[in-house]
Amino acid sequence: MEIIKCDKCKKIKKSEQGKSSFRSKWTSGNVRGGNPWEMISFDLCEKCSQGIVKFIKTYLRK
Numbered sequence: 001m002e003i004i005k006c007d008k009c010k011k012i013k014k015s016e017q018g019k020s021s022f023r024s025k026w027t028s029g030n031v032r033g034g035n036p037w038e039m040i041s042f043d044l045c046e047k048c049s050q051g052i053v054k055f056i057k058t059y060l061r062k
């Protein structure tokens, strides 16, 4: 089973079977980096996804 961690706080996303009601509001996606071929994928927990814009900006800053 794939283990997904929050990129920010390293919290582990639990995806246990039979617990569909325990759906967390995790945010995952991709952002394009500074280069066209560069894609950054991220997974953020419910808490950290609230500051997602800030997080992405931090990522893109080089």
Ligand SMILES: [Zn+2]
Binding pocket: 006, 007, 008, 009, 010, 011, 044, 045, 046, 047, 048, 049
């Ligand atoms: Zn987090």
